[in-house]
Amino acid sequence: MNPRETLTSPRSEASAGNVAGTAARPEAETAAPVISVEDLAIAFPSLDGRETVKAVDGVSFAIAPGETFGIIGESGSGKTTIGRALAGLLPPTGGTIRYDGEDLRGMSRRDWRDRRRRYQIVFQDPNAALDPRMTILQSLIEPMKIAGGRSPEEMKAEAMRNLDRAGLRAELADRHPHELSGGQKQRVNIARVLPLNPRLIVCDEVVAALDVSIRGEILNLFAELQREFGIAYAFIAHDLAIVAQVSDRIAVTYLGRFMELGPAEAVTERPLHPYTAALLSAEPRPLPAHLRAPRRIELKGEIPSPVNPPSGCRFRTRCPHAQGLCAQQAPEWREVRPGHHVACHFAGPDGLVEHASQQSSAKTDTGGDHR
Numbered sequence: 470m471n472p473r474e475t476l477t478s479p480r481s482e483a484s485a486g487n488v489a490g491t492a493a494r495p496e497a498e499t500a501a502p503v504i505s506v507e508d509l510a511i512a513f514p515s516l517d518g519r520e521t522v523k524a525v526d527g528v529s530f531a532i533a534p535g536e537t538f539g540i541i542g543e544s545g546s547g548k549t550t551i552g553r554a555l556a557g558l559l560p561p562t563g564g565t566i567r568y569d570g571e572d573l574r575g576m577s578r579r580d581w582r583d584r585r586r587r588y589q590i591v592f593q594d595p596n597a598a599l600d601p602r603m604t605i606l607q608s609l610i611e612p613m614k615i616a617g618g619r620s621p622e623e624m625k626a627e628a629m630r631n632l633d634r635a636g637l638r639a640e641l642a643d644r645h646p647h648e649l650s651g652g653q654k655q656r657v658n659i660a661r662v663l664p665l666n667p668r669l670i671v672c673d674e675v676v677a678a679l680d681v682s683i684r685g686e687i688l689n690l691f692a693e694l695q696r697e698f699g700i701a702y703a704f705i706a707h708d709l710a711i712v713a714q715v716s717d718r719i720a721v722t723y724l725g726r727f728m729e730l731g732p733a734e735a736v737t738e739r740p741l742h743p744y745t746a747a748l749l750s751a752e753p754r755p756l757p758a759h760l761r762a763p764r765r766i767e768l769k770g771e772i773p774s775p776v777n778p779p780s781g782c783r784f785r786t787r788c789p790h791a792q793g794l795c796a797q798q799a800p801e802w803r804e805v806r807p808g809h810h811v812a813c814h815f816a817g818p819d820g821l822v823e824h825a826s827q828q829s830s831a832k833t834d835t836g837g838d839h840r
C-alpha cells in the first residue's frame with residue numbers, strides 16, 4: 470500500500486514484477502503466502518430458508534506478506550463475505566483457507582483462536598468494534614486481555630504506545646468513543662489490533678465513512694504500519710480510484726467469482742474483462758487519465774441473484790460482448806499475461822474488447838446492446 474503515490478503517477482511496471490497467485494512486489498516473490506485460498510465457497514440460506522445464496526462460489530488466490538490485495542466489484546458481488554471469511558468470521562462451506570500454510574479446521578478451539586488472532590478485520594463503521602461505555606484505553610486493552618499473557622502494566626504501556634503509533638494524543642486515552650471524530654475512532658480501531666501482531670488486516674471500506682479530507686491520512690497510517698510491520702492487507706472498497714492507488718494487485722469480483730485478477734496498474738490501465746472495463750468507465754468521479762476507460766461501456770441492469778446465477782459466464786446477461794458460447798460454457802480462469810488472470814472466453818494478452826466486438830458483430834448476440 471502506498472497512498473502517497475499520486476493518482477496521476479501510476480506505479481511503474483518494474484515496481485510491480487509479479488508472480489501468479491502471490492504478490493506483485495518482487496521482494497515477496499519467494500515469501501510463503503500469509504493466506505492462501507483455494508476454491509472458496511460460502512453459501513447462506515435465503516431469507517425464507519428455501520434457497521441457497523451462493524455469496525462466494527469458487528475463488529482462489531494467495532496474499533503475500535506485506536502485500537495489499539484489492540478487492541473490487543459492485544454491491545452484492547461477495548467482497549465482504551470473502552473478507553469475513555479471511556478474518557475467520559465465517560466458516561467456508563467449500564474450499565480451504567490456509568493461514569501461513571495452516572488449515573485451521575479441526576484444530577482445538579484454543580489453538581484456532583491463537584492462530585486466528587493474527588488475521589484481523591477493520592470495518593467501515595468506526596463504531597463497529599468500539600464499546601461506547603469503555604474508555605479508549607479500555608478498548609485498546611481489551612484485545613490484549615482476551616489474548617492473555619501480559620500484566621496490566623504491560624497492557625497499558627502497549628496501549629499507550631499504539632495510541633501514539635496510530636497518531637493519537639495520549640490524553641484521548643481517557644475519553645469515550647462519542648468524544649472522538651470518525652477518523653480518530655478508525656485510528657483507535659487500527660491501534661487495537663496492533664498488539665496482536667497482525668499478519669493480515671482485512672480493510673472493509675475502511676475510509677468510506679470518513680470525510681474525504683482525512684481519508685488520505687488514514688490510508689497513510691495503514692501504509693506506514695505496513696512498512697514498519699510488514700502487514701498484508703485485503704483492501705475492499707467501492708472506490709476504484711482508492712483501490713487502484715493503494716493495491717499491489719486487484720481482484721475484480723462479480724456474483725461470487727473473480728472475473729479478473731492481476732497487478733493493480735495492469736487491471737486498471739489495460740483491463741482484460743469487460744466487467745472491469747465497465748466498472749472503470751462507470752466511475753461517477755472523473756478518474757485520473759491513466760485509469761480512464763478508452764470508451765464508455767455502460768453497465769446495464771442490476772446484478773443477478775446469487776441464488777440462481779446465469780449459466781455459463783455469470784456476467785453474460787450484462788456484457789455488451791456476450792455471444793452464444795458465453796451462455797453455454799463457464800469461461801476458464803486463465804493467465805493471459807504474466808500474473809494476470811481472467812475468466813472470459815475472449816480475453817487475450819492484447820485485451821478483449823476489440824477482439825470480442827469483431828466476433829460479436831458476426832455472431833448472434835445474447836447480451837445487451839453494443840456499447
Ligand SMILES: Nc1ncnc2c1ncn2[C@@H]1O[C@H](COP(=O)(O)OP(=O)(O)OP(=O)(O)O)[C@@H](O)[C@H]1O
Pocket residue numbers: 513514515516522523524542543544545546547548549550551775
Ligand atoms: N448472512 C447472509 N445471509 C444471506 N445472504 C447473505 C448474507 N450475507 C451476505 N449475503 C448475500 O451474499 C451476497 C454477497 O454479499 P456481500 O455483502 O459479500 O457483497 P459485497 O460485494 O460486499 O456488497 P457491498 O459492497 O454492498 O457490501 C449478496 O447477495 C448478499 O445479499
